[in-house]
Amino acid sequence: MIGRLLLYIDPGSGSYLIQMIIAAVLGAAFFFRNLWWKFRSLFSKKKAPPSKKR
Amino acid sequence: MPEPVRHPSSYRDPSGFIFQVEGIYYRQINQSYAADYSLLMGSGLYDTLVKKGLLIAHQELPGHPPISANADQRYKTLLPAQLSTISYPYEWGFEQLRDAALLTLEIMNEAILHGMILKDATPFNIQFEEGKPVFIDTLSFEKYDPSLPWIAYRQFCECFLFPLYLEHYCGMEQRKIQTAWPDGISASLTARLLPWKTRLSFGTLLHVHLQNKVSGKDERKVVFSRQKLLNILQHLESIIRGLHTSAANLSTWNNYYQATILSQSYLHEKEKLFRDYLDGLVFHTALDLGANDGYFSQILSERKDAFILAVDADTICIDRLYRTVREKQIRNILPLCIGILHPSPAIGFRNRERASFHDRVQTELVVALAVLHHLVLNGNIPLHDIAGYMAELTARLLVIEFVPLVDLKAQELIRHRSSHHPYDTHSFEQHFQEYFSIEKKSVVPGTERVLYLMRKKIASP
Numbered sequence: 447m448i449g450r451l452l453l454y455i456d457p458g459s460g461s462y463l464i465q466m467i468i469a470a471v472l473g474a475a476f477f478f479r480n481l482w483w484k485f486r487s488l489f490s491k492k493k494a495p496p497s498k499k500r
Numbered sequence: 501m502p503e504p505v506r507h508p509s510s511y512r513d514p515s516g517f518i519f520q521v522e523g524i525y526y527r528q529i530n531q532s533y534a535a536d537y538s539l540l541m542g543s544g545l546y547d548t549l550v551k552k553g554l555l556i557a558h559q560e561l562p563g564h565p566p567i568s569a570n571a572d573q574r575y576k577t578l579l580p581a582q583l584s585t586i587s588y589p590y591e592w593g594f595e596q597l598r599d600a601a602l603l604t605l606e607i608m609n610e611a612i613l614h615g616m617i618l619k620d621a622t623p624f625n626i627q628f629e630e631g632k633p634v635f636i637d638t639l640s641f642e643k644y645d646p647s648l649p650w651i652a653y654r655q656f657c658e659c660f661l662f663p664l665y666l667e668h669y670c671g672m673e674q675r676k677i678q679t680a681w682p683d684g685i686s687a688s689l690t691a692r693l694l695p696w697k698t699r700l701s702f703g704t705l706l707h708v709h710l711q712n713k714v715s716g717k718d719e720r721k722v723v724f725s726r727q728k729l730l731n732i733l734q735h736l737e738s739i740i741r742g743l744h745t746s747a748a749n750l751s752t753w754n755n756y757y758q759a760t761i762l763s764q765s766y767l768h769e770k771e772k773l774f775r776d777y778l779d780g781l782v783f784h785t786a787l788d789l790g791a792n793d794g795y796f797s798q799i800l801s802e803r804k805d806a807f808i809l810a811v812d813a814d815t816i817c818i819d820r821l822y823r824t825v826r827e828k829q830i831r832n833i834l835p836l837c838i839g840i841l842h843p844s845p846a847i848g849f850r851n852r853e854r855a856s857f858h859d860r861v862q863t864e865l866v867v868a869l870a871v872l873h874h875l876v877l878n879g880n881i882p883l884h885d886i887a888g889y890m891a892e893l894t895a896r897l898l899v900i901e902f903v904p905l906v907d908l909k910a911q912e913l914i915r916h917r918s919s920h921h922p923y924d925t926h927s928f929e930q931h932f933q934e935y936f937s938i939e940k941k942s943v944v945p946g947t948e949r950v951l952y953l954m955r956k957k958i959a960s961p
Contacts, residue, residue, distance in 0.1 A: 461654035462722050464711040469649075469728035471706060472735055 508852035509624070515639040516575075526565065527558065527580055530573040533639055536616075537576070540641045545614035549635070554607055556629075556636045557581045578638065584807045584834070588854055589623035589659075590678035591836040591844055593819035594667050594745040596633070597674050599826075600626040601660035603633045605737045608650070612726065612733075617644040621656035623678070630831040646726040653732070657707055658684025661736065665704060668743040669694050673815050675837050682847060682854075687712040703739040745819060767795070769945045770869070770901075774799060777899055777940055777953045787811070787863040787893060789840060790871035794821035794833065800867065801833045808832055809863065813839030840871070841879045858892075866894040870949075873903040873923070877913040882921045883931045891935035891956055898936060898954040902928055906948055925950065 507525070510517040515533035519526055529537050540546050549555035558580040565577040589597055600623050611617055618640050625637040650656075662685050663674040670693060677685055691712040698704035774796060784806050788797045791810035794817075800808045810833055812818055821835040838844060843857040868890065875881045890898055903910050905923060914920060929938065936954035943950050 461651075461657075461711075461715075462649045462724075463714050463717050464706075465649035465653055465728075465732060466722065466724065467710065467714065468706045468732055468735070469724065472731045473728065476731065 508850070509848065509854060511849070513620075513637075513639055525580065525582060526561070527578040527638060528574055529576045529578065529639065531575045532573070534575045536642045537639075539616060539643055540638070543614040543616065545611060545616055545641065546638075548610055548614070549607060552610075553632070554603060554610070554635055556583075556627075556634055556638065558638060580636070580638065583627055583629060583636070585809065586855070586860055587628060587834065587836050588678075588844065590675045590682065591838055591857075592623075592628075592675055592678075593815050593822055593835070593837055594664070594674055595819050595822050596628065596835075597623060597660065597678075598664060598740060598743060600633045601656075601664065601740050602737065603635060604656065604660065605733055605740070607635055608733055609730070611641060612644055612729065615644050616641045617650065618652055621652035622659050622684075628834050631825045631829060631833065644726075646729075647724055648722060649724050650729055650732070654687075654711075655684060656736070657711065658686060661707060661740065662687070662690040664740060664743050665698075665708065666690060666693060667745055669698060669704075673837075675815065679844075687715060703735070707736075707739070745816070766944060766947055769947075770949075770951065771796075771799065773942050773944060773951050774869075774899065777951070778803075781865065781897060783864040783897060785809075785863045786865040786867060787861060789866060789868045789893075790874070791821065791835065792817050794824060794835060796867060796869055797821065797833050797835075798824070798830065800865075801830050804832065806832060808834070809861070810835045811838040813837065813841070840875060841881075861893060862895070863893065864895045865897040865899070866890055867899045869899070869901045869951075870903055870909070872900060872928075873907070873910045873913060876923045877910060877917070877920050880921065883923065883927055884934075887931040887935050890932075894956060896956050898952075898956070900932075900952050900954065901944075902950045902952065904948045904950075 504519045504521045504526075507518040507520060510519075514530065515536070516527060516529040519528060546555065550557045558578040561577045561579050565579075589600070592600070603626060604618065604621050608618055608621075619642045620637075620640055625635055625640055626633050627636050628634070658681075659678075663677040666672045666677055666685070667674045672693070687708055691708050694704060694708060699709055778799070783803070786800050786806055786808045788794070788800065788808060788810045791797050791812045792814075794810050797808050797810035800806065810818075810821055812821075812835075815837050818835045818837045821833070824830070825833050825835060838857055844854075846852065846854065846856040846859065848854045872886065875886050876883060890900070902925060904925065905911070905914070910923075932938070932952075932954060936956055938952055939955050940953035941950060
């Protein structure tokens with residue numbers, strides 16, 4: 447906390463790396479979810495849920 | 501012509517600022533923001549957001565508009581739609597902050613579609629107007645560079661997501677977090693406050709615990725894309741939609757009218773008297789003190805040309821009223837979590853950036869139903885001081901209920917007290933008549949409670 451108070455940090459500093467990591471994790475999660483839906487749709491008459499509902 | 505006064509909170513962003521002339525607020529856009537402003541207007545983003553009611557509308561003032569002191573940097577002067585009142589996130593209930601967060605994300609999605617992005621994400625950029633949140637900072641938009649992540653992501657987390665998480669998981673009221681950390685609560689503190697089980701949840705693991713671990717690490721090699729940002733925004737939205745206020749926060753007041761001796765007939769009789777009192781009154785602004793779930797605020801709101809500020813110290817009550825306001829689309833009630841004993845102070849740079857509650861309130865009618873006995877018997881405020889305070893709050897009118905000592909609710913308050921300030925009808929009328937003249941006075945049938953309509957005496961010169 448004290449370090450944060452003493453330094454001037456722009457609002458984006460420290461948040462780019464975490465966003466890259468989160469984007470990578472979400473990308474992988476969405477990829478496997480879509481794969482799962484495609485796989486499931488092969489055995490079901492129901493269509494895959496629209497991509498909006500994550 | 502009177503001198504333009506720059507708004508004391510409008511100093512951070514070099515792109516422009518708000519100033520006031522004769523009670524009207526204007527916005528100066530500086531030349532440094534010219535390109536981004538042109539993109540906002542030219543890309544169709546402004547029109548889309550205003551049409552959806554997400555962004556405050558404005559008109560450009562050509563010719564010779566009021567000029568601020570920094571006229572040499574001026575690019576344009578705007579006249580934004582004027583707001584009914586200003587409120588701050590430390591006065592909002594959980595659901596108000598959640599809706600403000602969702603609004604920010606919706607605007608981000610729309611902005612990205614139009615090649616722009618929000619350069620900051622603070623709840624102070626949002627106000628509640630006509631029953632719903634609206635974004636008021638026209639200068640927060642800048643050109644989007646898809647190769648970079650969102651510059652305001654951390655600020656969004658610290659000001660919106662973390663306070664919501666802390667109320668959801670720990671029952672800490674978000675408004676109290678906003679009071680203590682008006683610029684946002686850090687990931688490190690949030691990570692320490694959240695229960696251990698949040699390490700097992702995808703959302704909190706990524707946005708709080710992992711963010712806490714990697715903050716300050718080298719991030720020179722940034723590789724990003726538009727789709728990645730859209731994925732993060734969608735993830736944030738789905739998290740925030742799933743958050744709700746903790747059940748542990750079920751309050752003393754949230755079933756006041758349903759589960760007490762205060763029966764339906766009492767409410768019915770009081771409503772009849774209240775409507776009778778309102779009947780001949782002209783007012784355009786009203787303040788409902790101790791509004792509870794807003795039963796009487798809603799009666800006040802039937803005057804479509806009146807703006808009703810409904811305040812209560814209890815977050816759950818205010819959340820409930822806010823939900824009602826949204827569901828019934830009541831456009832003229834603003835519910836806020838404010839206690840009379842601890843109203844919001846003036847904070848920020850020079851104590852002028854965010855005005856105190858008292859300095860923001862301008863009202864023609866104050867309604868204080870079943871509040872007085874709490875102030876005297878619980879808050880230990882002498883009747884004389886309360887009378888003076890009510891006279892400061894209202895410009896003209898006061899509807900106040902006197903709950904006598906014999907009332908069960910008053911008895912509950914003094915059960916464990918050895919002494920309290922004088923509290924009886926005679927002292928009450930005597931002290932209030934110093935500031936007000938009593939116009940109507942009626943006992944609520946079936947109770948010992950008395951409802952008064954008072955008019956403020958005009959101070960002699």
